Amino acid sequence: MSKTVIIGGGITGLATAYYLQEYAAGTAEYTLIEGSPLLGGKITSTHENGFLVEGGPDSFLAQKKATLDLCTALGLDDQLIGSNGGQQISTYVLSEHRLHPMPEGMMLMAPTMILPFLRSRLISWPGKLRMGMEIFVPRTTSKADESLASFVRRRLGAEALDKIAAPLMAGIHAADPEKLSLQSTFPVFVEMETTHRSLLLKMMKTKKTQASPASTSKRTSMFMTLRGGLQQLTEAIAARLNPKALRLNCRVLSVTPDANHYRIALSDGTNILADDIVFATPAYITADLLQRTNFQLAEKLRGIRYTSTATVSLGFKRVDVAHPLNGFGFIVPQSEGRKITACSWSSTKFMHRAPDDCILIRVFMGGALAEDIVEMDEAALVRIARRELQEIMGISATPVLAKAYRWHKSNPQYEVGHRALVSEIEQIVATHSGIYLAGAAYHGSGIPDCIQSGMKTALQIVQMQRHTNRAFTDTFSSVSVPS
Numbered sequence: 178m179s180k181t182v183i184i185g186g187g188i189t190g191l192a193t194a195y196y197l198q199e200y201a202a203g204t205a206e207y208t209l210i211e212g213s214p215l216l217g218g219k220i221t222s223t224h225e226n227g228f229l230v231e232g233g234p235d236s237f238l239a240q241k242k243a244t245l246d247l248c249t250a251l252g253l254d255d256q257l258i259g260s261n262g263g264q265q266i267s268t269y270v271l272s273e274h275r276l277h278p279m280p281e282g283m284m285l286m287a288p289t290m291i292l293p294f295l296r297s298r299l300i301s302w303p304g305k306l307r308m309g310m311e312i313f314v315p316r317t318t319s320k321a322d323e324s325l326a327s328f329v330r331r332r333l334g335a336e337a338l339d340k341i342a343a344p345l346m347a348g349i350h351a352a353d354p355e356k357l358s359l360q361s362t363f364p365v366f367v368e369m370e371t372t373h374r375s376l377l378l379k380m381m382k383t384k385k386t387q388a389s390p391a392s393t394s395k396r397t398s399m400f401m402t403l404r405g406g407l408q409q410l411t412e413a414i415a416a417r418l419n420p421k422a423l424r425l426n427c428r429v430l431s432v433t434p435d436a437n438h439y440r441i442a443l444s445d446g447t448n449i450l451a452d453d454i455v456f457a458t459p460a461y462i463t464a465d466l467l468q469r470t471n472f473q474l475a476e477k478l479r480g481i482r483y484t485s486t487a488t489v490s491l492g493f494k495r496v497d498v499a500h501p502l503n504g505f506g507f508i509v510p511q512s513e514g515r516k517i518t519a520c521s522w523s524s525t526k527f528m529h530r531a532p533d534d535c536i537l538i539r540v541f542m543g544g545a546l547a548e549d550i551v552e553m554d555e556a557a558l559v560r561i562a563r564r565e566l567q568e569i570m571g572i573s574a575t576p577v578l579a580k581a582y583r584w585h586k587s588n589p590q591y592e593v594g595h596r597a598l599v600s601e602i603e604q605i606v607a608t609h610s611g612i613y614l615a616g617a618a619y620h621g622s623g624i625p626d627c628i629q630s631g632m633k634t635a636l637q638i639v640q641m642q643r644h645t646n647r648a649f650t651d652t653f654s655s656v657s658v659p660s
């Protein structure tokens with residue numbers, strides 16, 4: 178029987194192992210190797226004095242079904258919670274030292290409702306006029322990938338980029354919009370321009386024809402999480418895996434082709450042989466591990482750059498904070514010259530994040546435009562977060578909880594040309610039987626993308642193993658065995 182080794186016990190590696198077990202109906206022989214003492218990777222939820230703090234991701238996009246489907250399969254349906262509805266204003270943008278509500282009807286960076294957009298004081302009148310002129314902008318004739326910044330500037334103008342698109346991208350992808358690939362991050366905009374020319378006209382038309390949601394079920398929320406934090410998901414997957422197949426606190430040091438197998442050297446001094454290896458590790462680590470197998474592949478993998486980020490969660494007594502926290506938080510344009518890129522009002526966004534008499538706020542720092550800040554120690558990051566919240570939201574109270582997480586080289590950057598680079602990488606991988614790449618570096622970096630990638634990889638492995646076994650059985654049975 179073929180032996181599979183999965184390197185990396187984040188959500189990608191866990192999903193791969195889970196679906197491998199499922200698709201092979203319990204017959205899969207696999208080992209999951211995780212370098213740290215804990216499974217889950219960037220998903221880490223901590224419970225402290227009634228607060229629930231997410232160190233990495235805090236929710237997932239419900240529109241992509243992979244996470245919801247996995248939650249259902251794991252029996253977590255009753256633990257799913259959507260972001261709180263009923264808020265009059267969902268997100269703010271810091272502009273000229275004040276928090277301005279994002280105009281109602283904004284779909285990412287394009288307004289779909291005229292009146293709220295015209296009334297908003299976030300964008301100047303010349304800026305609004307320029308955004309409105311989008312309906313006359315001709316479609317591009319180029320088929321080449323373009324940066325998000327170039328696209329937004331071209332269609333909606335510089336102010337839409339500075340005030341809306343760029344800070345949103347800093348929040349979602351921790352990215353520099355001048356380098357971010359439109360094709361890989363927002364293919365829907367490429368498609369809209371190609372097919373309909375004007376984004377505004379298309380979006381306004383879609384909005385009009387869209388039926389209002391039939392139900393207010395929690396599954397209709399755009400962002401969802403689990404009542405006890407996202408770690409509930411990784412723990413539920415881990416509980417379904419064969420405990421003998423898990424090796425924690427053990428790093429893979431190198432992978433070397435060895436006859437028909439791969440030899441995997443581990444940090445505990447042992448070696449294991451594998452027929453199939455899934456690299457569910459960040460691309461730069463995968464590059465180091467594959468250096469001896471294919472130097473060119475390793476070089477290409479290093480072409481996917483990563484940036485560093487940090488999150489600081491601060492808990493306060495409700496009475497100490499005058500701000501109404503009537504929204505999900507705010508984003509910060511670079512032109513504001515701040516040290517933070519975004520802020521989530523976590524206890525407004527989701528239930529069960531803070532004790533009844535407290536609130537929880539989470540601040541984001543770093544990213545492609547300011548990643549050096551992540552080198553500071555955690556106490557310094559907490560000091561910066563407090564100072565920024567004091568200046569922006571007027572919170573001067575001493576927090577009752579403060580927790581900082583630094584994430585080095587954590588966010589893959591889908592730069593212009595990313596799709597072509599991934600395609601080249603996959604062509605080389607296809608020449609190495611038994612090697613599989615999965616995770617956030619390639620076809621989407623959100624949790625649903627990682628789960629989808631693990632699922633797809635597991636399916637490929639099982640199909641390939643069945644095919645090989647059948648070929649082997651067919652060859653064997655066609656050979657006449659001398660009596």
Ligand SMILES: Cc1cc2nc3c(=O)[nH]c(=O)nc-3n(C[C@H](O)[C@H](O)[C@H](O)COP(=O)(O)OP(=O)(O)OC[C@H]3O[C@@H](n4cnc5c(N)ncnc54)[C@H](O)[C@@H]3O)c2cc1C
Nearest residue numbers: 185187188189212218219233234235428429616617623624
């Ligand atoms: C601050 C932050 C906030 C985010 N927020 C969201 C969000 O709200 N929603 C969302 O959908 N996504 C979010 N993301 C993105 C998402 O969290 C990640 O893309 C996803 O968790 C990556 O999972 P993974 O399994 O591919 O990688 P990882 O979680 O990085 O797991 C890789 C694992 O490999 C292990 N490893 C590395 N090297 C070795 C080795 N040599 N041997 C053995 N093991 C090794 C590591 O220890 C790690 O556990 C966020 C990311 C960050 C950093």
